[in-house]
Amino acid sequence: MTFVITVVVGFILKFLLSPPSAMVGWVIGKFELHPKLESKEVTVTFNGKHLTEEEKVRFTDYFNEANFLKKYYIFPGNEKLFLHPETNVTPFVINLKRGKKDVNFFVYSYDDHVDVVKQYKKKVVSYSLSSDYLQKVTMSTKGLA
Structure with a gap:
């Protein structure tokens, strides 16, 4: 038996x-640390303004195609340093609802890499991406056109 x-x-x-x-x-x-996002399921804002549907689709596609570089380790108590870094870069904010949970991605574009801070529940993870398009996005939504 x-x-x-x-x-x-x-x-x-x-x-x-x-x-x-x-x-x-x-x-x-x-x-999955860097998930593939569906543009229909997310909202993308920059400086408090929602991107147009075309800009959102383009931004989401390039976010999905970006190459993962490395994960940053966050020690307990240092989450605020990643959520609100001391930088003059304004992040793109991606909001996603998965079931009952809200997931927020803060995308900081620099010349040589893109930093992503992912916040879900009370957890915060951060990682770095490489994407020619996202790295070239200027500090205005004109960079998306």
Whole structure:
């Protein structure tokens, strides 16, 4: 009887964890640091103003295509330093609602990289991206055209 239960449980696990499984995609998506965003599901603002639909789609596409460089480690208590850095760069703010949770991305564009601060629940993570387009975006939405 134990052998039969073990075989059945093993078969179910193999089916759920096989590469084409939607379950695998869902589990991986839960832990993805730099997720792919759907432009229809997000709002993008710059300096308190919403981007037009065309600008939002373009910005989201380039955000999705950006190359991940490295993750910054945030020590407990230092979250505010990443959420409100001492810089004169105005961030693009991406708001996303996943289920009941709000996820905010603060995108800071510099000449040589793009810093992203992701805030969800009470957690804050930060990482760096490389994207020619996002790095060239000027401090006004004219850079999106």
